[in-house]
Amino acid sequence: MPAVPEECKLPHNFLGRSGLKVANMCLGTGTFGNPGGSRPSQATEEYSHQVLDRYVQWGGNFIDTADVYSQGLSEKYLGSWLTRQTRDQVVIATKVRGIVPSGVGLSRRHIVQNIQNSLSRLQTDYVDLYQMHYWDNGTPIEETLRTFHDLVRCGKVHYAGASNVVGWQLQKIVCTTDKLGINPFISLQQQYNLACRESEFEPLQVCKMEGLGVLPWGPLKGGLLSGKYTRDAAPTTGRHGWKSTKYPGSWNSLQENDQIWAIIDAVRDIANAHDKSMAQVSLRWLLQKDVVPSVIIGATTLNQLDDNLGAASGWTLSSEEMARLDKVSQPTIPYPYEMVWRQNDTRSNPFQSSYMVSNTN
Secondary structure, eight states: OOOOOGGGSOOEEEOTTSSOEEESEEEEOTTBOOGGGOSTTOBOHHHHHHHHHHHHHTTOOEEEOOTTGGGGHHHHHHHHHHTTSOGGGOEEEEEEOSOBTTBOSSOHHHHHHHHHHHHHHHTSSOEEEEEEOSOOTTSOHHHHHHHHHHHHHTTSEEEEEEESOOHHHHHHHHHHHHHHTOOOEEEEEEEOBTTBOGGGTTHHHHHHHHTOEEEEEOTTTTTGGGTOOOTTSOOOSHHHHHHHHHSTTHHHHHHTOHHHHHHHHHHHHHHHHHTOOHHHHHHHHHHTSTTOSOEEEOOSSHHHHHHHHTTSSSOOOOHHHHHHHHHHHOOOOOTTHHHHHHHHTTOOOTTSOOOOGGGGO
16 A cells, blocks of 8 residues: 555544544444454454554554444454554544443443453553443443443543433433533544434534534445445445345335435535545545544445545535535424524524534534
């Protein structure tokens, strides 16, 4: 692979209100490992290491995984690669909550057991960012948050974050950590892309008001926003090809969604104007959101990785292009949001922490 010019390397941003700086493109490792051959385009350990090496050549330092990815193989592959690196030059994020052999949930018992298992697979003494994968209705949130705090105090975890939560859950996390006087969460990992903006209604507003950095996952909607699929042809390869086989009818719902294809047309027009790929335009739209310090990307080939990382620096979308993408991708605003934001349009105090949906556009 060719060398990466210095001017093209990844910028680093603060992650939320913390002092931690991460590359503006995070490498997601959900494509590492394929137990039982159940998913397409999953990487072997050797190829996973090639992807990781190439990401570092781009100046990347932020890598995301989870205990449930490929039944632990993702963490294991990352761990064997990590033994050859200078540990403090890499920011490792992983997650806890999903079903694993040792159990499920966010109880103190499960979290403590699972961090040990993750550290063992990762072959490291600590995780930089430990994230609750999603909410656990079976465990009091105080128990979960105190456990995360204790892991920070004993050095096994440096920072904590949330993932896949609704607005009231995230605000509950923020208020509870404040009430208990314990370490606050610094980030929210959430599906966020041109075809999935509903998190702007609540969770992203909490992030803006409380200083959490948003880490979008699925930024290309399984490749849909990269332009690899066409409306008149059912996919036979890639994630959507796999999903249409596993979940019959899933493609039909996308095929019938006029807004999705209008978004793709707009992305294509802008990509042609910049001589960039559609994937790069879709990623750039996210990178220019003020609440997003880093976007989580996946890659099944080195060429795909290079193309995605080409969105990181050296060019921008104009305000007119951002506005066009905002408009074409705007989700229907339900009650009470439409009424609340419309009423607030004529009364705005710049010294107040008042955020409307337009602030995330």
